[in-house]
Amino acid sequence: MYQYDEQDHKLIRERVAQFRGQTERYLAGELSEEQFLPLRLQNGLYIQRLAPMLRIAVPYGLLNSTQVRRLAHITRKYDKGYAHFTTRQNVQLNWPNLEDVPDILAELAEVEMHAVQTSGNCIRNTTTDQFAGVARDELVDPRPYCELIRQWSTFHPEFAFLPRKFKIAVCGAKEDRAAIRAHDIGLQIVKNTQGETGFQVFVGGGLGRTPIIGVAIRDFLPEVHLLSYLEAIVRVYNQLGRRDNKFKARIKILVKALGAEAFARLVETEWEQIRDGADELPPEAIAWSKRFFPQPAYKSFSDSHGEAVLRDQAGSDKAFSRWLERNTFPHRVPGYQAVTLSTKPTGIPPGDVTDRQLEAIADLADEFSFGEVRVTHEQNVVLADVEQERLYELWQAARKHGFATPNIGTLTDMICCPGGDYCSLANAKSIPVAEAIQRRFDDLDYLYDLGDLHLNISGCMNACGHHHIGHIGILGVDKKGEEFYQIQLGGSANEKAALGTVLGPSFSRDEMPDTIGKILDVFVENRQPEELFIDTYNRIGLQPFKERVYAKAS
């Protein structure tokens, strides 16, 4: 994991001091609301429905146990004792006092954390695959590149006041677990025929009120040019992005208006002028960044030993075998497995954890996974390097703390935004819908039978809950002051990314569990053996679902 040196420490300390001054000027009435707004947003501070909300940056989702413990301490001291993991791999606090925020930032800085650019119209936290560095389908570990992008984008003087927010995601594996096509820039690491590393560059993806899947504007960008190419894209966007209408200000609108080819030409023309400049990433720079992500001190196991132990344990304990099947992920190193701690037991808002749970996560990380933790964009937590022989022990410990719900990748592992309970932009609550669906479908055998199924819920069209790219997406809508929910089917976030299609008229909250039940029935009746929901949907289309859901009771 990246370690700050004196320069990083100094920059972050200076930022805390700067923000302290800004907060004081605001509280003294020297800065207007309007002037303070972008300054606080670039420090992760929203003013929300119930209190300020502070979004803390977790660069590419990676934390160490010391940082997690500090988060626990902060939630206890300055908040109500819990935190929220977000779809942007960050952490949010829902109840801090504005006056305390500079102190919180100072405490974060001590453990190499901050809230820089977690909001506002600038380049946000870069996200990636939670299994980076351990996945078997990985071509190249994306984290060293994420770190270089973090450094390039942090306090970027030219791009701190873009037309709109700007998000970059990087994927280094065959399967896209970072939803790169739903980002302003998506980077897919590829190798060319000479075996050199480079990037396929997607641009113009994004959700919100105008959801668009990103398009590739370059199939192979040599790694040496990564930063200059990003600079060229963002520079074109900064000059030409719409600034007259906030809803049309994202890069996706510019790319669409110009056409991907014309946009790509502008980028290439700009890039030609800077490609050989100071931002080149020479091999030494990449090697330097890679040094921060070394292989941990793995023990060497024979290929089959751990598997055999697990087979025995799973054979004698059904609950363990379920967990093993759903909540662990194959590891490239023999004898190891990655574990996802589920934050989605029924009745808890997805992504919410208490201070005690944060401490438990830190302890588990120290005990089982080299002290390192990852936040997933599905709002769960990953311990990436667990010895297979110790999975049983970890499972028991995780159970004690409420993290072992064996539902990863299933219907009840849903993504859900804070919705009307916390967010002042919401049209409807989303957490109670998540809970009602979890309650209704709590039968594990049924869930497993359904297989991988992504259900995503957003409380309004801003789409923080990624509803457009859920296999089943739920969107809160407002009808004459009442909360309703619209359903979309067929969305997908991976390398076959697609946007869902609206099923039809919306439903009341009470109707939601039944309606989801009908959708699942249609799937079960039509599926071919072992077929996944999304594949059945793609085969049979929307109509059969629509007919069932809107059938008149006879």
Added chain:
Amino acid sequence: MPKPVKTPVGAQPENPAHLILDGAVAENQWNLLPLDAETEITAANLAPGKVILPLSVWLVLRDELQNRKNEIGVWLDSDETADLIGDDASELPLIAAHFPLFTDGRAFTAGRLLRQRYGFTGELRAVGNFMRDQLTYLTRCGFNAFAFQSEQPLENLLDSLRDFTDSYQSAVDQPLPIYRRRALLG
């Protein structure tokens, strides 16, 4: 190239009596002429002394004004890109870039391109509604003069020039990104 979006009308840069120049408070020696459709500016009716012309006016008059070269500056509105001045920038004593709103960040790009691509070495002045909290970013993009919209005690703002003492990425003030400086150190 598509047309960038126009600045809202009405928001014109002003001419404060003082400004921050090269890190100190200084008297404003230049008169910025706002964009005014009513009164046409010609070489003949142009006031004497140092003037900053709107880009559109400068483009028309620059050849006629060759003899006053050292007292003619240009200002870019936020929808006007640096390439519209291009290599002529190297001949100009002053270029101003307008922030109609401090959230309109186009002038940051203009500044860098003028300095790094078009060889501009004169005074690069921020005018309009930028704010002190942006001084580091502005400096890094090559601005060395700051004409705040309304008169305010500028001495108090000088500190903001030093909010940050280092930076990650290369820009006008720093030729090397931090990874190069670090990687070289081993």
